[in-house]
Amino acid sequence: MRHLAAILSLIGLAVLVNAAVVGDLRPPPHWDPWAPLDVSAPATPVTGWKLARLERSPTACRAALESSRLDWQAVDDRPSDVGCGLSDAVRLTGGSPRLGEPALASCPLAVALAMWAHHGITPAAAEHLGSPVARLEHWGTHVCRDIAGTNRRSEHATANAIDIAAFVLEDGRRVVVHRDWSGAGPEGRFLRAVRDAACEAFDVVLGPNYNAAHDDHLHLDMGRFSACR
Incomplete structure (x- = not known):
């Protein structure tokens, strides 16, 4: 369910993010699907997608873990x-x-x-x-x-x-x-x-x-x- 919700949210946000990037107006990192995951950042509709991405990217996963309190x-x-x-x-x-x-x-x-x-x-x-x-x-x-x-x-x-x-x-x-x-x-x-x-x-x-x-x-x-x- 988390993956599905993240994918659906990502589809809706992709147009906005693309427009922001083209217009040189980047969203905050916790709203940017391609920004590194910060454990302490507020959750947004793209957070689930970022979590799912960690399963395919050990480098991104270790970076996210560095932002934690563990x-x-x-x-x-x-x-x-x-x-x-x-x-x-x-x-x-x-x-x-x-x-x-x-x-x-x-x-x-x-x-x-x-x-x-x-x-x-x-x-x-x-x-x-x-x-x-x-x-x-x-x-x-x-x-x-x-x-x-x-x-x-x-x-x-x-x-x-x-x-x-x-x-x-x-x-x-x-x-x-x-x-x-x-x-x-x-x-x-x-x-x-x-x-x-x-x-x-x-x-x-x-x-x-x-x-x-x-x-x-x-x-x-x-x-x-x-x-x-």
């Missing part, structure tokens, strides 16, 4: 004969918010995580919880396995997915997906808000509303399909 290190590609290799991956080691444990991630996944943190988690925490999120508790990113019940490799097999189980606030509170998702209080509202915001950054977002296998975490990936459940 701490990361590049890792070497690791070819695999069984569909579990790494390509254009990084190790996330810290930042704001930091991960509970360092994790391998494809560069596009890392950028999407940074976008979600800046545009989704931070404002949702301010609105619903009154305290910033200090740490994300996750259940890993790189696991050589198939999607449950299939013979198709999971996005986790190439570090292109992450499962988020809980959010730890700076004031010490812990918001847990399994415990708080359905609650009517601020914790439940926060979780549902960050799930909705994740759909703007990731290709696939699966949570407790999807099925029982996801009732205790948010699965986020940058795969070939689109879903927001």
Whole structure:
């Protein structure tokens, strides 16, 4: 859905952008489809297209990651004969918010995580919880396995997915997906808000509303399909 919306928006904006360029009046970078992605810039209808482009351009992806508040290190590609290799991956080691444990991630996944943190988690925490999120508790990113019940490799097999189980606030509170998702209080509202915001950054977002296998975490990936459940 994110890719489709971005493409449709791009078609409508292309004429305006072309006219601006011809007239030597360039749009602001966050409205320019060909300008580098700045994680902290306001989201516009072309942001989704910029995110999609990162999957085809490692150079653009690393540049976008440089604009984030995540701490990361590049890792070497690791070819695999069984569909579990790494390509254009990084190790996330810290930042704001930091991960509970360092994790391998494809560069596009890392950028999407940074976008979600800046545009989704931070404002949702301010609105619903009154305290910033200090740490994300996750259940890993790189696991050589198939999607449950299939013979198709999971996005986790190439570090292109992450499962988020809980959010730890700076004031010490812990918001847990399994415990708080359905609650009517601020914790439940926060979780549902960050799930909705994740759909703007990731290709696939699966949570407790999807099925029982996801009732205790948010699965986020940058795969070939689109879903927001």
